[in-house]
Amino acid sequence: MGAQGTDVETIARLTAEINQLKKERRAVLLAHVYQRPEVQEVADFTGDSLQLAQQAAKTDADVIVFCGVHFMAESAAILAPEKTVLLPDQHAGCPMADMVTAEALVQKKKAMPDAVVVAYVNTSAAVKAECDICCTSSNALKVVASLPEDRPILFLPDRNLGDWVMKRTGRAMTLWPGYCNTHDRLTVAEVQAAREAHPEAELLVHPECQPEVVAMADFVASTTGLINYAVQSPKDSFIVATEAGVLHPLTTQAPHKHFYMASSKLICPNMKMTTLEKILWSLQDMEPRITVDAPIREKALASLERMLALA
Ligand code: SF4
Known part of the structure; x- marks a missing residue:
């Protein structure tokens, strides 16, 4: 227990x-x-x-x-x-990290021999060993923007984070079909319901959520980016679309503000x-x-x- x-x-x-x-x-x-x-x-x-x-x-x-x-x-x-x-x-x-193996990546690299391989840190050491550069959700935009313009990019394993990075950087990338079980299960209908229940609140979304959910956001960032934004914002109420653990730093650092989870499902059992x-x-x-x-x-x-x- x-x-x-x-x-x-x-x-x-x-x-x-x-x-x-x-x-x-x-x-x-x-x-x-x-x-x-x-x-x-x-x-x-x-x-x-x-x-x-x-x-x-x-x-x-x-x-x-x-x-x-x-x-x-x-x-x-x-x-x-x-x-x-x-x-x-x-x-x-991490179920998402398990969605790409070193063996599968080696096979994909054979099909894309010119590609720069960018691996989200949510990968095993063996996968990191087969990639060119890692990224997190905090620095993915910076990492991708730093890559040579004339090289194709293979981004893994999170297709949702990859989609957000493509839209923000304008760089085309081949996306591995992985996803975070916790963030990906948040639906547009749940977010709409949260918006209706708290129309005054800003919607904060992690880029591991589905693109349709990300498109609804007032602000998209990594967990630290979301926390910093909410703490520093003049606004005082927020709908939170990332893992529920962030409520602890949010309510500790901004005890007078109001935070509402976009869904009760946003809990990572691991x-x-x-x-x-x-x-x-x-x-x-x-x-x-x-x-x-x-x-x-x-x-x-x-x-x-x-x-x-x-x-
Ligand atoms: S929230 Fe859990 S499942 Fe999702 S990426 Fe993080 S560790 Fe993996």
Whole structure:
């Protein structure tokens, strides 16, 4: 059982035990903003994929506890190979990342030998090793805009993010047919209903949503972009079309504003697998560890570093 639904005392006790063990292990705890609120609260850093990758690259801790999903912990292991990287629940994966394999990508590259391959960070290390440059939803526009005009582009695995990038940059791209199960299931009808219920609210949409939903938005950006926009905006009510975990930073940073989820379905089950208990166990046992074999790591690192140099 997770800490969700448990009492305040239990959360406080587990948090104190984690903080103590974190010091003993010289560990840093990184948490994605889609994590449970109590996990975000115990973290040293919270953020989106790009921010967490940057933290992993520069931390001087001995241990990185990655509260996110498998590809994120792999990226930390690629960027900081001398550190011990722990993923509190090793089954926390990303269905979108699983929609492209290195083998399938190698086959596609044979059919597009001139293409520059851009891989969203939501991919395995083996896929990153087969691409030219990575991107996140924060920097995808910048990454694609940096590519030579005379080369075709293969963008993977998120067709929705790729569609948004094509419309914003004007660059044609071949899109892998992957998608995020959580964002892609949001429908136009649900967004229309949310608009009718809250006509005064601005609609904030993540580009992993379907193009028809993205087209309805008042503002489209990565999770961090959406949070910053809502916090800084003079407006005070927003419909949120991304994973529900962002309500924690939104309501913490802008407690006087009103946030309405576009749908109750916007919950990523994999992101919710990390609990305070599992974080504590991982620090006690120093397991499960995430490692990446050296030949794959070196190639994947080059793709990540090309992205980080632009970020
Ligand atoms: S929210 Fe979507 S892209 Fe992110 S981990 Fe969950 S399934 Fe993967």
